[in-house]
Structure formats: structure tokens, C-alpha cells
Amino acid sequence: MRTMAASRLVRNPHVDRARVPPADDAARAFHASLPGFSPTPIRAAPGVAARLGVARVLVKDESQRMGMPSFKILGASWAAYRAILATLGREPGPAPSLAEARDAVAADGRTLTLVAATDGNHGRAVARVARLLGLPAVVLVPAGTAASRIEGIASEGAEVRVVDGNYDDTIAASAALADGTHVVIDDTSWPGYTDIPGWVIDGYSTMVGEVVAAVAAGEVPEPTVVAGQIGVGALSAAIARGFAGRSARLLVGVEPTEAACVTGSALAGRIVTVPAEGTTCMAGLNCGTPSEIAFESNLRGYDCFVTVDDLWAEEAVRLLHADGIDAGESGAAGLAGLLAEREALGLGAGDVVLVFLTERPTDPVNFRRIIGG
Numbered sequence: 001m002r003t004m005a006a007s008r009l010v011r012n013p014h015v016d017r018a019r020v021p022p023a024d025d026a027a028r029a030f031h032a033s034l035p036g037f038s039p040t041p042i043r044a045a046p047g048v049a050a051r052l053g054v055a056r057v058l059v060k061d062e063s064q065r066m067g068m069p070s071f072k073i074l075g076a077s078w079a080a081y082r083a084i085l086a087t088l089g090r091e092p093g094p095a096p097s098l099a100e101a102r103d104a105v106a107a108d109g110r111t112l113t114l115v116a117a118t119d120g121n122h123g124r125a126v127a128r129v130a131r132l133l134g135l136p137a138v139v140l141v142p143a144g145t146a147a148s149r150i151e152g153i154a155s156e157g158a159e160v161r162v163v164d165g166n167y168d169d170t171i172a173a174s175a176a177l178a179d180g181t182h183v184v185i186d187d188t189s190w191p192g193y194t195d196i197p198g199w200v201i202d203g204y205s206t207m208v209g210e211v212v213a214a215v216a217a218g219e220v221p222e223p224t225v226v227a228g229q230i231g232v233g234a235l236s237a238a239i240a241r242g243f244a245g246r247s248a249r250l251l252v253g254v255e256p257t258e259a260a261c262v263t264g265s266a267l268a269g270r271i272v273t274v275p276a277e278g279t280t281c282m283a284g285l286n287c288g289t290p291s292e293i294a295f296e297s298n299l300r301g302y303d304c305f306v307t308v309d310d311l312w313a314e315e316a317v318r319l320l321h322a323d324g325i326d327a328g329e330s331g332a333a334g335l336a337g338l339l340a341e342r343e344a345l346g347l348g349a350g351d352v353v354l355v356f357l358t359e360r361p362t363d364p365v366n367f368r369r370i371i372g373g
């Protein structure tokens with residue numbers, strides 16, 4: 001067992017925040033129409049702030065978004081709505097809502113099945129959207145996915161299939177299911193599959209926009225340092241689009257050491273695939289290939305990238321817990337990167353740090369071990 005927590009800070013030679021496209025907030029009104037929707041809270045984490053040596057830590061808490069364990073329903077719902085209308089050859093109406101998609105399916109007469117590849121959260125969100133629409137869902141997960149995560153997806157009524165391979169293999173298996181009645185809602189993109197994952201990013205912009213609105217309303221100070229954790233990079237693209245044009249002095253992207261595909265691609269200046277065969281506890285970030293359409297925002301938007309070992313994620317989970325905030329390992333990963341490279345990043349008493357708690361504990365066994373319960 002490793003007892004030393006390793007990390008690495010990579011300064012991004014390609015950063016050019018003026019080249020990051022602006023956020024598209026078309027999904028906001030749609031989200032507001034969803035059952036149980038409300039903006040999520042921004043919490044204070046004074047113990048974490050003391051540990052980082054900064055003035056404030058703001059935690060955008062996505063652990064209960066619409067009763068789901070993560071923020072992913074924002075991307076899944078908007079992408080499913082847009083994809084269903086596109087499949088049926090319809091344009092979005094003036095007041096987008098799930099009812100509109102449901103009516104369009106009923107009028108068409110075809111039974112559409114929503115398909116998604118996932119390492120947990122995205123698939124569960126797609127399954128929930130399918131249930132809200134009264135449609136079947138098939139969700140593919142990589143081998144080794146925690147039983148609790150599979151149960152979570154199945155609890156939404158989806159058929160779960162375990163693919164004998166890693167996340168990239170699971171994505172390929174989902175793509176192979178696409179036909180006239182199977183609508184694939186994946187959160188990553190590849191050549192020829194860009195619209196739907198683009199809508200996923202736009203969906204995440206609702207979350208980033210809530211922070212910007214809270215700053216504008218004077219509820220929280222403007223962040224000087226913003227951290228975003230990275231799997232395929234859709235979430236971090238939305239964060240970059242929301243914050244690249246603001247005054248934060250540092251945007252920091254954080255990845256697991258063993259699945260640092262965006263960091264590796266940024267160093268190469270082009271998309272590369274890394275093995276990602278490991279079993280990092282940051283399961284939501286265990287991706288080997290960056291999303292193509294997110295890459296430019298990540299490449300231009302982030303001042304630096306930090307790669308962290310699992311022990312840093314565990315430390316972040318423990319510190320948040322001490323501040324009364326329970327996070328899953330992927331959910332705490334942004335903070336993990338800041339903890340690991342606090343000095344090299346030059347964090348100090350003048351900083352207001354923003355992190356996104358993107359997931360509540362979804363592997364309860366590991367969570368209890370981490371917090372020592």
C-alpha cells in the first residue's frame with residue numbers, strides 16, 4: 001500500500017483565456033422547468049480554508065442536485081431533450097421542457113430507448129431522465145464498477161450492462177448500439193459525435209451560471225482561484241467557459257495521476273489517449289481520452305493542471321467531512337489538487353477559492369474507510 005501521496009503541477013503553455021468560447025446558457029429555463037429543480041447551495045468550508053491558508057473556500061455543493069448524487073442530471077437532461085427532438089426531426093420550442101419531448105415521442109409513435117456509457121453518475125442521470133420521460137434506458141458500465149453505483153443506476157429502472165473493458169471500451173460499446181430507436185446520450189465526443197456531448201456541456205453551464213449569479217447578487221465574493229476536476233473534460237469545459245472571462249487569477253484543472261488524459265493532451269498540444277487501466281477511487285474521472293469538443297476550452301482555459309494520487313482525494317474527503325460536507329472521491333478531487341500543490345500554486349491569504357463538490361459519496365464502503373468510521 002502506498003503511504004506517500006504524490007502529485008504533479010503542470011503549467012499549461014497553451015493557456016489563452018480570450019480564446020475560450022462563452023458559455024451557452026440556453027438550458028437554464030429548461031432546467032427550471034424540471035420537477036424538483038432548484039439552484040444548489042454554495043457552502044463555506046472554514047477548516048479547509050485554514051488548511052489551504054486562504055481567506056475563503058466556497059464549495060458549490062452538487063451532492064443533492066434534484067435529489068441525485070451528482071451534478072450530471074444537468075447535462076443528461078438537456079442533452080436527452082435536444083437529442084430526442086433531433087431524432088424526431090423537430091426543433092426545440094420556445095419554452096423547452098421534458099413534457100415537450102414526451103409529447104413529441106407520443107406523437108411519433110416510436111419507442112425510443114436512451115443509451116448511455118458511464119462510470120456511474122452520468123448513466124444514473126440518463127436513467128432518471130428516461131424514467132421521467134417514460135422511456136426505457138440501457139446503461140453500460142466498465143468492468144469493476146462498484147456494486148453500489150450499479151445498484152444506483154438500476155434503481156432508476158435502467159437495464160445495466162457491464163462491459164468487459166475500461167471506460168473508453170464502454171463508450172465504444174454504447175456507440176455501437178445507436179440506431180433509429182436507440183438514442184445514445186454520451187457525455188464525451190469523438191469525430192462525428194459532437195452535438196449531444198456539446199449539449200451536455202451546455203447543461204453543466206447552469207451550475208456554473210448559478211455561481212456567477214451568486215457573485216453578481218453579492219452573496220459570495222468573486223473567486224480568485226477556481227478548481228475543476230476532469231474526467232473527459234466536459235465539466236471543466238463548462239467551468240472554463242464560465243470563468244475564463246472573469247477575474248480569477250488561476251483556473252486549475254485536476255485529474256487522477258493514473259487517468260490524466262487532458263493533462264497529457266495539453267502537454268502534447270493535441271488529443272492523446274492514456275491507458276487509464278487503473279482502479280483510482282476517483283471513478284468518475286477514470287477516463288483515458290478527452291472529449292474532442294471540450295478540449296479547446298480546457299487547453300485555452302486552464303492556467304495549470306494538477307494530477308493527484310488517490311491519497312490526496314481521500315485527504316480532501318476527510319477535510320470536507322470535518323467541515324460538515326460529505327463528498328465522494330471524484331467530488332472532492334478539485335480540492336485535492338489544490339491541497340497537493342498549495343505552495344506551488346502560491347495560494348495565500350488574499351485568495352477566495354471555488355471548488356465544485358460534484359458528487360456525494362457513491363461508494364459508501366470506501367467513504368467509511370476514508371473517514372475512519
Ligand SMILES: Cc1ncc(COP(=O)(O)O)c(C=O)c1O
Pocket residue numbers: 070119121122187229230231232233234235236283284285287330331358359
Ligand atoms: C463526480 C464527478 N465529477 C466530475 C466528473 C468529470 O466530468 P467530465 O467527465 O465531464 O470531465 C465526473 C464524470 O463522470 C463525475 O462523475
